[in-house]
Amino acid sequence: MKKDLLVLCIVGVMIAFLVTGTKIQSVDDYYLTHLDEIAEGSETVFLGIRCDTILDNWGDLDPNLRYEKYVPGDGILLPLTEYALRPGDTVFETLNRAVRHNRIQMACVYSYQYSSVYVQGINHLFEFSCGPLSGWMYQVNGRFPNYGCSQYKLKDGDVVEWMYTCDLGRDVGGDFWNLGATAYAPADPIARLHRAYAAEGGEI
């Protein structure tokens, strides 16, 4: 009987360990996020999410996803928006806050291999949804960093764009095999940002 008790204790500890490691939230709780107010002089970053490469590869897209609500006509899921930067924020934390605030679906896993978060899907567009070389990538200031998104720390004024690639990064300008050398981006986010602000008559 002593042995039974011992085994019971071990199982109990294991279950307690599992339970403390899990967090279950209702949908409303999850989306209830607090965005910091952008005050004069506060540090900010810009974040946008685009999937316009899918429009060029419509034939490869999973037929169940060929709807406006998954792939908007202009390919922009989240236009470049200014968000307050909290100290120590990484690309992933900024993205997480932004999608929660905008109620955009996102799924990610923590990859122990790379000790970083891997974003599997945004707005129901997952890796491999549009051909075998498709998935989400991010660029900061027009460069594709060779980092996991939860390892890249942001600084004031950084421009982050999440882009859906259908060709392992080549179609968005971030060649997977040649990441360090890539400083070229076809849709230069900073230029686009300037244009957007100019259209509104603002200054950056």
Place this chain on the structure above:
Amino acid sequence: MRKTKESKGNKGDLDFAEKRTANALYKKRAGVTESFHPVILLVYFVGMAAVTMVTLHPVLLGVSFIGAVFCTGMLTGMRKLLKSLAYSIPMLAVIAVINPMFVHKGETILFFYNNNPVTLEAILYGAAAALMIVAVFYWFKCYSIVMTSDKVIYLFGRILPRLSLVLSMTLGFVPKLKKQYKKISAAQKSMGMYASNSVTDRVLSRFRVLSALVGWALESSVETADSMSAKGYGLRGRSSYATYSWTRRDLFILVFVLLALGVLTAGMSLGAGVGFYPAFKGISAGLWDIVAYAGIAVLGLFAGLMELWENIKWRLFVSKV
């Protein structure tokens, strides 16, 4: 009940002996599907398993599962079926729960688990996949009951002599090991083991049985190999004897099975499409969908219904005597 007691006292009671024989006959009655020609068995069971494997449509899988379980129940008897269902239904539930833990696709979010959505669609997908696995498992269970090793060798002995032998031996290994496991644990029980009340002790003592079983398996495989080579297995020109004659009934059944398979395949390729992510869509009732549903209902329940029909006939026959 009273009568049985009396009969037990009197061993010469003819009535009792007759009843027992009839009972034994009834229980040991070979299934009607077993009397079909091996070609039909192969086409039917492999066809059903294949059809089940290629689809994730909940209606098709559900009907296939019911057909497989029905057929298994008819072949093995209720008690054995319930015993195996007691294992396979929890397994089904576990697979259905595991999928949403790793797949976060789907529109209908139920709740968030460690910041990732747990969706209804992922649970449905998991349930469909689990149903498929369990249904295929039951189809192969039926297959292994009716397709005895002599039938396998009769079918493939000429074309693939080695492979058919290996296949039939491998398939025979599971029941063989099960039997030996029971023997070993019975022997250990009779030596006074497993007397402890502690659950841990009892679980640990299973490992002892298992290690004895592995030792036995290795030894027996060596012996089997020796014995078989002594008997001339694997040599050229070795013939086998089998009496499987092709009858008119077999022809009718084969035509029926092939027709139904054709209709089902047509229905499945032109209709009965299914999609789980991001939103579930699948249960529709177009023309081809209904063709597929009808096809699987006819084909999936065919073996079980044949058995049931024969069972009813047999029961009527027994009660008349």
